[in-house]
Structure formats: structure tokens, C-alpha cells
Amino acid sequence: MSKISIGIIYGGKSTEHEISMRSAESVLTVLDKKRYDINLIYITKSGEWLLTKAEDLFNWKEKSAEKVRIVSPGRIEGTDINKQLDVVIPILHGTMGEDGTVQGLLELAEVPYVGCNVRSSAICMDKDITKKLLKSEGIDVAKSVVFKYNEKNKANFNKTKEKLSLPMFVKPVNQGSSVGVSKVTDEKSFYNAIDEAFKYDTKVMVESAINGREIEVAILGNMDPFVSLPGEIISNTEFYSYESKYIDEKGASLEIPAKLNSFQVTALQEVALKTFKILDCEGLGRVDMFLTDDNEIFVNEVNTFPGFTNISMYPKLLEVSGIEYSSLIERLIELALQTHKLKTDLRKSLIK
Template identity: 55%
Template sequence: MSKLKVGIIFGGKSAEHEVSLQSAKNIVEAIDPSKYEVVLIGIDKKGQWQLNDASTFLLNEENPALIRLNASERGVAISPGKDSGQFIATSGSTPMDQLDVVFPIVHGTLGEDGSLQGMLRLANVPYVGPNVLSSAICMDKDIAKKLLSSAGIQTAKGVSFTSNQKEQITFASIEAALGTPVFIKPANMGSSVGVNKAQNEEEFVQAVEEAFLYDHKIIIEEAIVGREIEVAVLGNEEPEASLPGEILPQSEFYSYASKYIDEDGAGLAAPADLTPEQTKAVQESAIAAFQALQCEGLSRVDFFLQPDDTLLVNEINTLPGFTAISMYPKLWEVSGVSYPDLIERLIQLAIERHQRTQGLKSSIN
């Protein structure tokens, strides 16, 4: 049986570029070479697509703080075709061997927000992860919170502002509405990039300025007293939830460095020390949130578990990290699904969804 060609698209013009490089590295190392032929397509920080070799695609690959994409002269473009998109090597405009499925592990904006998914949808190429709509919804924390609320799923109290409302943002009004401390976040960003905790006016003003560096809309949320619980969800029409895990930050909160650079920056209890009733409740809530936002393939659902057992959804991450210390693969590992098996299931879910979509009519004739 011939191997499936799996295109791994990684990197990108996002502040999470380096996280994506780490994720790609771990997927390449975990994927079963007897079943899959990997084609690496890196996107540099200027947005240029390039074809890379698995043995040389990263620089400083063992150092998360210094990891870099190794520049390649072999550019890549995509030309949507009649049946499926054709990837083209730009030097000589040579068609590449057709990819059977794409694993788009581009975190953050222009990768996780529906942009890349829309391009792959237009090109008619199967791809891993949620579709255009759910990717866009989950990337915008403000919209996601509103939809979760309409589905009866609780989230932390918060308010959002766009850049043209900046003059309306005052520490006094926020303190009156949400108390202190508060968290200030870019609405469309992940991996805790641009996120700060503010306890006074000076910290607040600085945090608002930083958040607006990453997005034109920000969210300001109340600080929640509770345990940070995360659940990995896997599946299309009948999703499954992993055993929950608990983040045990060693710093003020679960920062970018704690997630991806400092292996000792946060502890991870996997599975979390929960009662059977708490475990069932958080798994059911994770699937409910996953389905409410119409996710497919995979997502990680993050919660705050309050002392009275109330669950608040913090966010849903539709393309969670696949680094060596990332929660999503770790949670499935403690739930009995190995990293290679997880990659295989994600690929098969992508193909199954594509086949289901292909069965829809595209013409009234």
C-alpha cells in the first residue's frame, strides 16, 4: 500500500511563529514513516512559503528560545484545481506530487483564525482541525464568549474594546465593573501573547497599550479564583474528551514562557486530582463547548474550576501546541492514546470530514 502524503504547514506571520516550529518538529518526529510521507511547507515571518527538508528545516531546534526556520530557496504556491488543489514549486512552476491531507500547525493569526483553513477549503484539500467558521469564532475570544454564553455555558465576566474605543477605557470604570486585579488580553491571539495581569492603574495602562500592539480589539476580564483545568477533545460528529489535566503555574499566571520555553515554568498534573464526579463534569462541559462552537477534529478546552465546583470556560484552542511540553498530546497520552496514534487519528478525521463534505451538492442541476 502506498504511503499517504501529508503536508505539514508551519511557521507563519504570527507572534506564535516559534511555537509552531516546535510543534512541527514534534509532529515530524512522531508521525509513522511506514504509513506517511511528510512534505514540509514552512512559512517565514514575511509570509513567504517554502519547501523544506525534514533533516534541515530548523535552526537551534533544541533551544525553544532560539529556534528558527532555516531559509529555503524553494518557494511554494497553491493553485486550486478542479478536483483538488495543486501545490506548485515556484522555481520553474513545477507541480508537486499531490498531497493527500494537510496538517496546518500554524498557531495564531493567519493560521488558526480560519484564514489558512479557508484557503485549503477553496483548494479542496483535506486538512486537520476545525473548519473555517469554528476556527474564526474560537480565535476571537470576545465572539466565542458571547456564543458560549448564548449556549448556557459560563465564562468569566469581561468587556471588550476596539482600538477606536481606546479613549473610553479607564481604570476606574473597569475596577467598578470587574474589581481588581483584571486580565487584559488581545482578542485574537493565543499562547498568552500580550496577556497581562493588572492590579493598579499604572499596570493597567501599560497592559492595555501592549494588548493593542497585537490586535485591534482587546478583552478585559475579571480575575478568577480557581484551578486551571484543561481537557483535550478529539473527533468530528462524535467527539471524545481526554482525562483532564491541571496547570500548576510557578509564576503569576500561565505565561508564554511557562508554556513553551521554561520546562519548569509550570507543573502539570495529568490526570488532574479530581473526584470522579468532577472529572465527568469537566469532560461533559468540554464536549458541550466544543460542539457549541461547531469544532471538529481537535481542540483543547481550558477551564477555571472554582471552589464551589462551578466551571467557567476560559477559552477553546482549535490548534493547540504540539511541543514537547504541550498539554494536548500529554493529556491524550495519559488517556491511553500515544503521540503517533494521536497524529494518525487526526489525519483520518480530516479525511473523513473531507469525504463527507464531498458528498454535498454544489449545483442545483
């Protein structure tokens, strides 16, 4: 039996470059080398695509790595390589990877890929569009105000405070992992936060704070998705910042599964699944929510390719729900192949 040829794309032109590398390392560890022919494709921070070896995952600069590209129909091409891919796992987090850009390239290259399609990837990366769509379908989200770069001078503290009240959070609209996010408690911190957020995006959101527990639910599947038990993030800092997630070991702890009653579990799972379907997601996604003391549920955001190390929230939620990490990777590959077949079978021309 011939091996399935897999392309693992990792790294990327994103502030979450290092997180992607950790996720790729974890996936590489559990993939069955006897079943899969694994091709590691590293995107440098400057945008070069390099074909690397497993032992060079973190040391590509010290080794010889060939520049490559993916072309239709699903091939890796370089000076000395021309190889067919059966499926791609784009383990990329944040902009220029999780936002539909790479997904669009893979669609043009006619290769199956793991995760959400171009449309849902782009929508979920844009927190402003996400909130508008969810709100229109009856899903509760935090009140917010958005400023584009050319409207930066319209970001007025008093007017914004009147609409949202204190405290507020300021964040880049198209970023993940709490990059560029600041908590605002007064006028000075408001303008500092606006400046900080505009370093990472041309569109900035100011959001009212929700006083509630931070709950996350993992979803796996296409037409009939599996919904995990909820998990809770218990932050030991002012909020779940980038430092709390990846740098400060004592910044936060994960409670998996979360301590909830059956009513709360069911309600959170229902909102997560409805959100996943409204945003046209497929394959995988993690829905992040707030649960208030009055059992109100507010959706914060949806991650279409969440952190994927073996200790990340997404795989841990599925593991506690009965799906092991290695089985999860296998399932995601199957889902990618199913989706691609459905698209391939669609008519491409009006001429019979």
C-alpha cells in the same frame, strides 16, 4: 501500496511561530516514513511559503528552498514542482494560521486538512465572540469588557474596575499562548496593560479574575468526539504567562491527570464537550477552564490547534487517556479525510 502524500505547514506570520516549529518537529518524528510521503511547507515570518526537507526544518535560510503555493485541486506548485497532496496538517498556532485564514485557503484548494473548519477556527480565535456564544448557551465565562482600537480612549480604569473589580486581566482578543496578557492591580498597570495588548490586536478584552484551578481537557473527533481526562496547570508565577509556558522551566508544572474526584472529572468533561459542540469544532481542540472551590466551572478559551510537541498538554492528556502520540496523528489524518469526503459529497449546484 502507494504512499499518502502529506503536506505539513508550519511556522507562520504569528507570535507563536517558534512554537509551531517545535510542534512540527515532534509530528515529523513520529510519522511513518514508509506510509507517508511528507512535504514540509514552511511559512516565514514575512509570509513566504517554502518547500523544505526534513533535515532543513530549522535551517531553511542555509539551504536552498523553493517558493511554492497550494492550488486547487490540492496541489503544491512551484518553479520546479507540481505535486498532488492527499491531506494537509496545518501545524500553525495563533493568528494567520489557527484563526481560519489558512483553513479557508485549504478549502478553496479542495484539499483535506486536519483540524477545525474555517468557521469554528475564526470563532474560537476571537475570545469576545467565543464568550458571547457560550454564555448564550448557558456556559459560564468570566465577566469582561471589550474595547476596539478606535475606542481606546474609552478604556477608563475606574469604570472598568466598578464592573469587574480587581484584580483584572487585559488581553488581546485574537491571540494565543498568553501573548500580550497582563494582570491589573491598580490604575497604572491598567493603562500599561491596555497599551501592551493593543500592540497585538485591534480589539482588547478586560476580564475579571477567576479564583480557581486551571484545568484543560483535550477533545478528539468529529461527530462523536473522544474526551480526555482533565489535566491541571500549576503556575508558580502570578499567572500562566508566555514566559511560564515556554521560557521559564520553573514557571509552571503540569499535573496529568489532575487530582480530582469523579464528580469533578465528569462535570469538567461534560462542559468541555458541550463547549466543543457549541462552537462547531471538529477534529481536535483543547478546552481551557477554571474550577472554583465551589465546583463552579468557567470556560476560559478553546484552542483549535493547541501546542503539539510530545510534551504539550493536548497530546499528553490523550496519552494518559489511552491514545498514544503516534496513534493520535494517524487518527487526526483519518478524521480530516472523513470530513473532506462529507463536504465533497454535498451538492455544488442546483442543476442536476
